[in-house]
Amino acid sequence: MNTRYSDKRSLPVRVLSLLGKILILGTASIFTAFPFIWMIISSLKTKAEILNTDIFLPTSPQWSNITGIIFNSPIPKYIFNSAWVSLVIVALQIVTGAMLAYALVFLKFRTNKLLFTIVMGTYMLPVAATYIPSYIILADWHMLDSFRGLIISSTVSIFGIFLLRQGFMQIPKGLVEAARMDGASHWRALWEIVCPMTKSSFITFGLMNFISTYNNYMWPSLITKTSDYFLVSQGLRAFFIRDGAYGTEWALVMAASAVVVVPLLVLFAFTQKWFINGIGGETGIKG
Amino acid sequence: MSKKKTKYKRRYDSLPTVLLFVLPALIPLIVFWIYPILRSIYLSFTNWDYISPTYKIVWFKNYASLFRNPRFYEALWHTVVFTAGTLFPTIILGLILALLLVKNFRGSGIVKFILFSPWITPTVAISIVWSWIYKVDGGIANTILTNLGMSPLKWINSSDTAMLSVIIVTIWKSLGYSMIFYLSALERVPGELYEAGALDGAFGWRQFVDITLPSISPTTFFLSIITMVNSLQAYDQIQVLTQGGPAGSTRTLLYMYYQLGFQEFNMGQATAVAVVMIILTAGLSLIQFKVSEKWVHY
Amino acid sequence: MAEIILKNITKEYENGFQAVKNINLEIKDNEFVILVGPSGCGKSTTLRMIAGLEDISEGDLYLDGNRINDVPPQNRDIAMVFQNYALYPHMTVYQNIAYSLKIKKVPKDEIDRRVKEVAASLGLTELLDRRPGQLSGGQKQRVAMGRAIIRHPKAFLMDEPLSNLDAKLRGQMRVEIADLYQRLNTTFIYVTHDQTEAMTLGTKIVVMKDGEIQQTDSPTNLFNYPVNKFVAGFIGTPAMNFFDAECAEEDGRVVLRTADGMISLPEEKAARLKEGGWLGKTVSAGIRPEHVRLCTEAEAAFKGTVSVFELLGSNAIIYVQCGDQRIIMNTDETDRQEYGSEVCLKPLAEKLHIFDPETERTITN
Numbered sequence: 001m002n003t004r005y006s007d008k009r010s011l012p013v014r015v016l017s018l019l020g021k022i023l024i025l026g027t028a029s030i031f032t033a034f035p036f037i038w039m040i041i042s043s044l045k046t047k048a049e050i051l052n053t054d055i056f057l058p059t060s061p062q063w064s065n066i067t068g069i070i071f072n073s074p075i076p077k078y079i080f081n082s083a084w085v086s087l088v089i090v091a092l093q094i095v096t097g098a099m100l101a102y103a104l105v106f107l108k109f110r111t112n113k114l115l116f117t118i119v120m121g122t123y124m125l126p127v128a129a130t131y132i133p134s135y136i137i138l139a140d141w142h143m144l145d146s147f148r149g150l151i152i153s154s155t156v157s158i159f160g161i162f163l164l165r166q167g168f169m170q171i172p173k174g175l176v177e178a179a180r181m182d183g184a185s186h187w188r189a190l191w192e193i194v195c196p197m198t199k200s201s202f203i204t205f206g207l208m209n210f211i212s213t214y215n216n217y218m219w220p221s222l223i224t225k226t227s228d229y230f231l232v233s234q235g236l237r238a239f240f241i242r243d244g245a246y247g248t249e250w251a252l253v254m255a256a257s258a259v260v261v262v263p264l265l266v267l268f269a270f271t272q273k274w275f276i277n278g279i280g281g282e283t284g285i286k287g
Numbered sequence: 288m289s290k291k292k293t294k295y296k297r298r299y300d301s302l303p304t305v306l307l308f309v310l311p312a313l314i315p316l317i318v319f320w321i322y323p324i325l326r327s328i329y330l331s332f333t334n335w336d337y338i339s340p341t342y343k344i345v346w347f348k349n350y351a352s353l354f355r356n357p358r359f360y361e362a363l364w365h366t367v368v369f370t371a372g373t374l375f376p377t378i379i380l381g382l383i384l385a386l387l388l389v390k391n392f393r394g395s396g397i398v399k400f401i402l403f404s405p406w407i408t409p410t411v412a413i414s415i416v417w418s419w420i421y422k423v424d425g426g427i428a429n430t431i432l433t434n435l436g437m438s439p440l441k442w443i444n445s446s447d448t449a450m451l452s453v454i455i456v457t458i459w460k461s462l463g464y465s466m467i468f469y470l471s472a473l474e475r476v477p478g479e480l481y482e483a484g485a486l487d488g489a490f491g492w493r494q495f496v497d498i499t500l501p502s503i504s505p506t507t508f509f510l511s512i513i514t515m516v517n518s519l520q521a522y523d524q525i526q527v528l529t530q531g532g533p534a535g536s537t538r539t540l541l542y543m544y545y546q547l548g549f550q551e552f553n554m555g556q557a558t559a560v561a562v563v564m565i566i567l568t569a570g571l572s573l574i575q576f577k578v579s580e581k582w583v584h585y
Numbered sequence: 586m587a588e589i590i591l592k593n594i595t596k597e598y599e600n601g602f603q604a605v606k607n608i609n610l611e612i613k614d615n616e617f618v619i620l621v622g623p624s625g626c627g628k629s630t631t632l633r634m635i636a637g638l639e640d641i642s643e644g645d646l647y648l649d650g651n652r653i654n655d656v657p658p659q660n661r662d663i664a665m666v667f668q669n670y671a672l673y674p675h676m677t678v679y680q681n682i683a684y685s686l687k688i689k690k691v692p693k694d695e696i697d698r699r700v701k702e703v704a705a706s707l708g709l710t711e712l713l714d715r716r717p718g719q720l721s722g723g724q725k726q727r728v729a730m731g732r733a734i735i736r737h738p739k740a741f742l743m744d745e746p747l748s749n750l751d752a753k754l755r756g757q758m759r760v761e762i763a764d765l766y767q768r769l770n771t772t773f774i775y776v777t778h779d780q781t782e783a784m785t786l787g788t789k790i791v792v793m794k795d796g797e798i799q800q801t802d803s804p805t806n807l808f809n810y811p812v813n814k815f816v817a818g819f820i821g822t823p824a825m826n827f828f829d830a831e832c833a834e835e836d837g838r839v840v841l842r843t844a845d846g847m848i849s850l851p852e853e854k855a856a857r858l859k860e861g862g863w864l865g866k867t868v869s870a871g872i873r874p875e876h877v878r879l880c881t882e883a884e885a886a887f888k889g890t891v892s893v894f895e896l897l898g899s900n901a902i903i904y905v906q907c908g909d910q911r912i913i914m915n916t917d918e919t920d921r922q923e924y925g926s927e928v929c930l931k932p933l934a935e936k937l938h939i940f941d942p943e944t945e946r947t948i949t950n
Contacts, residue, residue: 021387028384029401032459036404037504038427039416100312108640109305115313122320124512124572126520128541129561132330132548133323140488156315177638178671180658182685182732186304196675215409217523223551233411237527240415250419259414268407274469275407301657 036261043255050251065255074227075256078235079263085150085231086213090206093157097205100156101164106176123158131222138223145224147177150231153223154213160205167201168194203274211264232260297298313537324565326371331558338552349559359560362543365450368568369539370518373461374452377514378507380458388466389473399470404464410460414527417456418443421528443528446536453537456524461517465510470583472506473499504583512575519568587649587663587739587772588614589635594644596630596796607644611832612740612789617766617773619787622749622819624778627796629744632776636742637661648739659688660936664733665742669749672717672732678704679713682731703731706768716864723754730765740772745856747782759785780820784808792816814945817871817938817945823902823913825871828887829942832863841870844908845888851935858939861948869942872932874902885929887912891922905930 042050044061069075103109105117134153135144145151171194179189194200217233224230227238239256268275331349335342353359384402388395405413420428421442429439443452476499484498518542525531531538531546540545540560548557589612596605596632605627609669612618620628635646635657646654653661660798664685672681686696704710707727717725720870726746728764733741746762747755763786766773777783783790784804792799792807792815800812809819817825830841831846839855841848858864890906896919903914915947922928939949 012401024383025387025398027430028380028462029398032462033401033407035416035420038410038420042419051425053425053427096312096315099308103305103308107300107305107308109300109302115309118321119316122316124516124568125320126516126541126561126564126568128520129327129565130320130323132554132558132561133326134319136326137318137323152315155318156312156319158316158364162313172669172671174667174669174671175673177658177661178634178665178667179673179684180638181636181663181665182736183359183659184684185657185659186300186308188688197673204407211407215407215411215413217409217526218545228693233409233523235730236409236415237411238526253415254419257415260412261408264408265404268404269400272403272562275403276399276470301655 043258069255069259082214082232089154090209092155092185097160105168167198327558327561331562335554350554362540366539373457373518376458384466385469405460406463410523414524446534449536472503476502508579508583590647592645595642597642608798617782617788619790621783622793622815626793628776628793662739664738666729666746670729670743685736703735727862743775814940819924823874826912827871830870843886857949869940871938874913876933877914880931887930894922
């Protein structure tokens with residue numbers, strides 16, 4: 001709140017409200033951060049320590065748990081799978097999304113509004129409702145259990161279309177018209193005028209969709225059965241339940257989770273502003 | 288494109304251009320979104336079992352048996368409990384945190400970072416961590432409860448607490464998301480509104496109710512739809528934590544759909560559940576749109 | 586080199602609204618054509634149809650003899666200066682000006698030479714590395730023109746290019762545009778609602794209203810021989826005074842009877858009125874403020890009291906209230922007229938414009 005007046009409340013009230021604020025934010029932060037901290041602490045414990053509830057910190061950190069995961073488990077392969085599949089998918093989603101958003105905002109054609117209604121309607125539908133027929137389509141195309149199947153079924157992001165459309169609508173129409181008068185085709189106008197002007201929407205789009213594709217679980221786990229094609233979520237779950245035994249190797253499972261989660265937290269630390277500005281600021285929710 | 292005398296048939300951008308821009312997104316959209324939805328509706332009228340090459344149209348038999356099945360009503364109820372149990376805390380707590388964080392202070396950046404971080408981590412990974420936290424013997428959650436002098440819970444191992452456990456994880460995961468939305472909404476409330484309000488004597492609680500809440504109502508509306516749609520589709524945390532159990536106590540409609548379709552291969556029944564979910568989502572969105580006309584101020 | 590012909594051009598929107606109704610216009614090479622009219626008259630729509638930014642509902646548009654209705658804007662070889670300049674904010678001034686040449690794949694050193702040439706001619710050399718956000722309104726305007734000039738287009742379109750500038754800058758840029766036109770020898774089509782810009786810049790003015798062309802003429806003819814009341818009232822500041830008068834014959838001379846007296850008409854106008862059978866009927870007459878004179882009571886066509894006196898330096902505007910009618914007078918007699926003082930006015934009879942009160946078309950021009 002941009003209140004620019006001095007606080008006229010009495011000193012005790014101000015101190016109390018400050019304490020309340022610290023208490024609430026502190027509790028929320030600890031509650032939120034605790035699972036991550038506990039994951040890291042647990043990943044460094046021995047098999048005996050981890051089952052002993054009296055021990056909070058490991059006596060000597062078992063780094064071998066972590067290096068074991070990095071060098072002697074399929075987890076890095078799953079991370080690699082997730083990373084490159086997500087990169088390809090996001091690249092495709094950006095191209096298809098930018099083109100459709102450009103058409104919705106800058107092209108004139110009769111079915112423009114209808115098209116937008118369809119896209120809008122699809123946004124609200126539960127994706128899962130499409131899974132059975134989509135599964136059948138991929139089966140017919142012999143693309144189950146392959147990276148191709150994963151990629152081809154995710155080339156469009158409706159969220160991304162919305163995000164870019166919202167960004168494009170901020171651009172004065174005259175700019176695109178000026179580009180057209182300068183001799184630019186729509187294609188050039190999109191990539192040379194509109195895209196640089198909405199760079200932040202594109203970055204937000206890329207990061208958010210990269211993260212959600214990277215983390216995606218349900219759909220990839222339905223269509224891939226061979227561990228060669230596992231994305232990280234599915235791989236982690238397979239690692240968690242391997243040999244049908246839950247919870248025998250908690251330290252290793254935590255180490256695996258940490259190896260998956262920590263790089264994402266680091267990535268987030270560097271790109272935080274794009275998420276924060278992008279989510280609230282440019283999805284065009286007024287108010 | 289000869290001389291166009293017919294009115295309204297004209298267009299400014301040539302058809303090839305429009306198609307070039309629209310088709311790359313529209314074709315996948317049709318193949319993997321629109322066609323599957325229609326196909327799901329069609330399949331819900333059949334008795335297909337995925338293995339057999341042939342199947343019969345059974346019309347509303349799937350729906351009839353669904354509506355006679357107590358499991359369905361259980362799942363529907365779980366869905367309602369789960370959606371309500373995640374929607375309200377996520378929105379209310381998100382708003383409270385945003386209100387406390389909207390004025391920057393030393394360390395506010397770190398608090399925002401922490402609160403948002405669950406959203407970017409894979410639900411599967413953090414659900415595994417939570418299942419370790421929830422472990423009945425030797426889990427940290429029970430250790431804390433015991434140390435606080437409370438009796439330990441059975442968390443995900445009991446049908447009484449399993450849903451609560453899943454809800455806690457879901458709120459934990461989505462709280463940061465709603466907080467970020469509210470933060471940017473609060474930042475965009477024009478300062479003059481508060482100044483005008485101050486001149487009218489609106490401070491504190493009055494200021495919040497009369498100025499802040501109406502100004503951010505579009506965000507509340509948007510968040511309630513998004514959170515609702517997400518809750519209706521929650522799968523990852525249920526799959527990792529409980530697989531719908533114990534005794535079906537965390538089986539939502541979506542999980543039921545998954546079990547019917549991909550474990551029992553009862554495609555007719557599964558798609559019937561899918562259609563119910565579509566109708567439910569559409570219906571709830573529509574209600575929210577209608578209700579929102581009263582309290583959302585653009 | 587460009588000759589542009591608009592043949593029966595109509596613009597109708599999906600909702601049935603006709604923004605432009607069946608207009609015909611021939612623009613010869615090297616003309617400076619002004620489309621002028623009140624807002625919503627269809628002038629911008631017409632310009633945008635010529636640019637290719639708006640589709641043409643009916644009719645044909647020719648550029649140098651080729652029908653270009655369906656040619657997309659990037660292939661028309663026409664440049665346009667937009668009202669809000671429409672500079673690319675992420676590009677420097679240099680890149681903004683060079684963009685069209687870059688698209689045409691003009692060699693880099695030629696682009697460089699031409700950009701510098703254009704920048705020098707517009708006084709932009711110092712600003713080439715700046716971005717539009719760092720420029721003043723007038724500088725942005727110059728960049729927008731530079732971007733158009735560099736292409737050597739067949740025609741320049743300008744859509745209210747000066748409307749975002751303050752009054753002083755507007756006057757200055759008007760002179761620069763006139764100068765540009767002299768140097769470039771190209772066809773200019775210029776849209777404005779400001780009749781001063783229209784009169785000072787154009788070689789041919791097209792007055793539009795409600796999607797229709799009212800009159801197409803040279804500035805002088807438009808001022809002296811408006812074809813109807815709308816054009817007469819729209820062109821000239823302060824606007825022309827209109828009053829109703831009865832046409833009569835007295836002592837063999839044709840006169841107009843006004844509220845407070847009468848005006849005897851010169852022969853040519855008298856003949857026109859007689860031929861048209863207007864004797865004994867009421868006509869609508871118009872006189873420009875600069876053609877109203879103070880006079881003796883005997884000569885007076887109007888008697889009234891001064892309501893406002895505006896001294897503008899070399900001339901003064903006097904507003905005189907004559908009953909229900911207000912007559913505005915633009916005079917170089919700058920002696921202060923006191924508020925409320927009684928004055929007598931007469932129009933210069935040879936400068937009178939007389940219109941049919943029904944159709945509002947001119948009778949005497």
